[in-house]
Amino acid sequence: MNFDFTDDQQAIKRTAHDFLADRLKPDKRRELAEAGSYDDGFWNEIAELGWPGIFIEEDHGGQGLGAVELVILQEELGYALAPTPFFSNAAAGFLIQQAGSDEQKERWLPGIASGEARGTVGVVSNGEAVLVPDADSAAVIVLVDGESASAVEAGSAEVESRDTIDSTRRFSRVSANGGGEQLGGDVQAGLDRAEIALAAELVGISQWALETAVAYAKERKQFDRPIGAYQAVAHRCAQMMLETEGARSAVYYAGWTADNEPDTTPLAASMAKAYAADAGWRVTASSLQVHGGIGFTWEHDLHFFLKRARTDGHLLGSARSHRDRVAELAGLSRAAATA
Amino acid sequence: MDLTLSPQEQAFRDELREWLEKNNPGQEPSGEQDMFKFRREWQKTLHDAGYAGLSWPKEYGGRGATLIEQAIFNEEMARQKAPGLANVLGLVMGGPVVIAHGTPEQKERFLTPILSAEEIWCQGFSEPESGSDLASLKTRAVKSNGGWNITGQKVWTTYAHEAKWCMLVARTDPDAPKHKGLTYFLMDMEQEGVQVRPLVQITGESEFNEIFMEDAYVPDENVVGEPGQGWNVAITTLMNERAGLAFGSAVAVKLALGDLMDLVRERGLEEDPIIRQRVGQLYIEAETLRLNAYRGLTSQMKHGIPGPEGSLPKWQWSDINQALTELAMDIRGPEAPTVDERWTYRFLRARANSIEGGTTEILKNIIAERVLGLPRMR
Ligand SMILES: Cc1cc2nc3c(=O)[nH]c(=O)nc-3n(C[C@H](O)[C@H](O)[C@H](O)COP(=O)(O)OP(=O)(O)OC[C@H]3O[C@@H](n4cnc5c(N)ncnc54)[C@H](O)[C@@H]3O)c2cc1C
Numbered sequence: 001m002n003f004d005f006t007d008d009q010q011a012i013k014r015t016a017h018d019f020l021a022d023r024l025k026p027d028k029r030r031e032l033a034e035a036g037s038y039d040d041g042f043w044n045e046i047a048e049l050g051w052p053g054i055f056i057e058e059d060h061g062g063q064g065l066g067a068v069e070l071v072i073l074q075e076e077l078g079y080a081l082a083p084t085p086f087f088s089n090a091a092a093g094f095l096i097q098q099a100g101s102d103e104q105k106e107r108w109l110p111g112i113a114s115g116e117a118r119g120t121v122g123v124v125s126n127g128e129a130v131l132v133p134d135a136d137s138a139a140v141i142v143l144v145d146g147e148s149a150s151a152v153e154a155g156s157a158e159v160e161s162r163d164t165i166d167s168t169r170r171f172s173r174v175s176a177n178g179g180g181e182q183l184g185g186d187v188q189a190g191l192d193r194a195e196i197a198l199a200a201e202l203v204g205i206s207q208w209a210l211e212t213a214v215a216y217a218k219e220r221k222q223f224d225r226p227i228g229a230y231q232a233v234a235h236r237c238a239q240m241m242l243e244t245e246g247a248r249s250a251v252y253y254a255g256w257t258a259d260n261e262p263d264t265t266p267l268a269a270s271m272a273k274a275y276a277a278d279a280g281w282r283v284t285a286s287s288l289q290v291h292g293g294i295g296f297t298w299e300h301d302l303h304f305f306l307k308r309a310r311t312d313g314h315l316l317g318s319a320r321s322h323r324d325r326v327a328e329l330a331g332l333s334r335a336a337a338t339a
Numbered sequence: 340m341d342l343t344l345s346p347q348e349q350a351f352r353d354e355l356r357e358w359l360e361k362n363n364p365g366q367e368p369s370g371e372q373d374m375f376k377f378r379r380e381w382q383k384t385l386h387d388a389g390y391a392g393l394s395w396p397k398e399y400g401g402r403g404a405t406l407i408e409q410a411i412f413n414e415e416m417a418r419q420k421a422p423g424l425a426n427v428l429g430l431v432m433g434g435p436v437v438i439a440h441g442t443p444e445q446k447e448r449f450l451t452p453i454l455s456a457e458e459i460w461c462q463g464f465s466e467p468e469s470g471s472d473l474a475s476l477k478t479r480a481v482k483s484n485g486g487w488n489i490t491g492q493k494v495w496t497t498y499a500h501e502a503k504w505c506m507l508v509a510r511t512d513p514d515a516p517k518h519k520g521l522t523y524f525l526m527d528m529e530q531e532g533v534q535v536r537p538l539v540q541i542t543g544e545s546e547f548n549e550i551f552m553e554d555a556y557v558p559d560e561n562v563v564g565e566p567g568q569g570w571n572v573a574i575t576t577l578m579n580e581r582a583g584l585a586f587g588s589a590v591a592v593k594l595a596l597g598d599l600m601d602l603v604r605e606r607g608l609e610e611d612p613i614i615r616q617r618v619g620q621l622y623i624e625a626e627t628l629r630l631n632a633y634r635g636l637t638s639q640m641k642h643g644i645p646g647p648e649g650s651l652p653k654w655q656w657s658d659i660n661q662a663l664t665e666l667a668m669d670i671r672g673p674e675a676p677t678v679d680e681r682w683t684y685r686f687l688r689a690r691a692n693s694i695e696g697g698t699t700e701i702l703k704n705i706i707a708e709r710v711l712g713l714p715r716m717r
Pocket of ligand 1: 549
């Protein structure tokens with residue numbers, strides 16, 4: 001039993017952290033966020049590092065590592081608030097890897113792993129997926145509708161770009177009008193892994209918002225004292241830490257189950273997504289409060305994090321729907337009640 | 340990352356499981372004295388089988404087991420609904436403090452009787468005017484032939500009425516700054532200068548007491564650490580208390596949650612969307628607490644003694660346990676205030692969780708100052 005990363009995993013984390021700190025300086029991130037665009041050069045670099053295929057089987061062009069390694073990258077990408085189509089591509093990779101036939105995997109996974117032909121995932125209700133990340137640049141769009149999923153090639157779907165509060169990620173509305181190819185395998189297993197990846201991003205976002213608030217609370221003075229010496233501020237920071245660490249434990253655990261104990265992944269993924277979604281929002285909102293007026297300005301970077309956190313919370317199932325699923329899986333079964 | 344048990348850990352668990360299935364004495368008797376006696380005998384049985392003080396060194400009657408094995412033990416005990424142990428304060432705090440700061444003679448003298456529950460321990464820290472601000476305590480210890488004479492008052496002392504030994508912090512140098520003038524004593528409770536008076540808690544029982552000391556005597560050999568170093572030893576005690584509470588309680592919460600779900604089903608509320616949200620949330624928080632505790636354990640195994648981050652799970656646990664018992668009351672509906680075997684006691688007892696072992700406010704202060712490095716506050 002060892003609830004910590006292995007040396008190799010620590011190395012991945014450190015490398016990712018340093019690389020992102022070096023390549024995505026706040027000015028650069030802001031420039032991309034304000035333009036609502038991604039940087040192809042940056043994408044090519046992370047593709048060269050092998051990140052998009054980190055969890056994809058080696059037979060299909062990936063590195064053959066696991067969900068834990070992806071969680072590590074996602075946490076760091078969240079901390080850096082990297083504007084990239086990395087998450088959406090990984091989500092598609094998980095769905096196709098878990099639910100696709102051999103032939104479908106062979107067709108789509110290599111492009112996803114190399115980053116040359118990206119994928120994305122949308123959740124359909126009433127015939128359309130209202131909020132799909134990066135559908136405008138994806139080669140293949142996986143549309144999940146209840147327990148089934150189909151993959152649609154770019155061009156055969158209607159993609160209409162949308163304005164959201166999160167300008168660090170591009171979103172579209174997608175409808176396929178019944179087109180696409182069915183993925184016959186375990187759709188939920190793919191979706192759960194995508195939820196874990198998103199939750200990991202929220203851990204990184206929370207960590208940044210916490211650190212930034214604590215640093216500000218040490219330096220900003222009012223009434224001749226640093227504001228962090230006031231308990232109302234200090235206790236708020238302690239609460240932010242509690243929630244950030246809780247989200248981290250839940251997410252690491254969920255990632256671990258996906259690689260080692262897949263029977264518990266449905267429960268673990270919903271726990272992670274629900275907890276991290278609540279934490280992500282509350283921690284970024286708390287950080288804003290600690291910053292006072294400056295936290296409400298466009299000029300401060302915090303709002304990009306806050307908006308991404310809120311948006312992530314609504315993607316791939318709200319905290320409310322995941323809590324309900326946890327209740328179901330933990331033993332409050334609807335079926336048993338009506339039987 | 341590897342959250343599975345090693346073959347060795349698994350073997351330990353299987354053996355323990357089998358032993359518990361045979362030896363678990365089951366339901367505790369009601370009545371405080373009968374229950375304490377029962378728990379004392381149960382602890383002795385565990386000790387005889389080598390299951391008390393698992394992570395203590397072998398030479399002092401422990402098993403030299405890892406913290407993981409200790410955690411497995413806690414989980415199994417809870418899973419099989421085995422009774423609690425009598426000498427919790429000795430096991431969780433007294434022993435670890437003597438192991439960390441005691442002399443070879445003290446280890447020899449004190450450790451084994453803690454494990455066998457032959458000698459019960461209590462913790463004499465809090466005083467009427469010094470609770471959260473522990474270092475302001477006033478109980479005085481004055482040097483006298485080969486030892487110390489102690490005069491003062493302690494309060495909220497759990498199990499003082501059963502205890503042979505008290506972990507007592509007293510002021511030995513009134514002129515030194517408040518954290519520097521303290522000394523840590525092991526005080527024999529069985530002497531004339533020590534009077535114990537029970538205090539009745541909101542549950543109606545009397546777990547805790549007042550202690551009055553008038554020229555109580557403690558020989559030099561029962562000072563832990565050097566005179567004037569009492570604060571450091573006290574901190575070790577508190578860190579062990581919080582880490583211990585966090586771990587034991589993570590498992591207890593999980594069990595209570597099982598009872599809560601039974602209650603939901605009995606009342607036919609499985610489909611009530613609000614109940615589902617609240618149960619789902621509690622389940623997530625309880626699991627997160629358990630996972631945090633495991634992460635803490637891994638870090639403690641790497642870095643030695645539990646650090647200030649051990650305050651997080653203690654705080655988290657009190658929030659969850661209070662919310663859980665409140666939800667049970669809500670589910671019981673209009674008859675909730677009527678006394679019931681399963682929930683009334685837990686519901687009332689949970690109110691102490693955010694006070695005992697350091698209040699939630701103090702834990703937040705510790706996290707803010709010692710973990711996040713925010714400026715000191717008052
Ligand atoms: C069931 C139970 C068992 C106990 N067993 C023992 C035992 O065995 N041995 C022992 O020594 N003690 C024991 N205690 C005592 C416990 O440690 C103290 O009650 C606790 O430390 C708080 O001290 P106090 O009661 O004096 O409250 P106070 O310190 O007076 O606190 C009152 C309120 O003020 C708040 N407060 C105080 N200072 C601050 C601050 N700086 N910032 C913000 N808020 C603050 C507190 O959080 C609390 O809400 C026990 C308590 C209980 C309830």
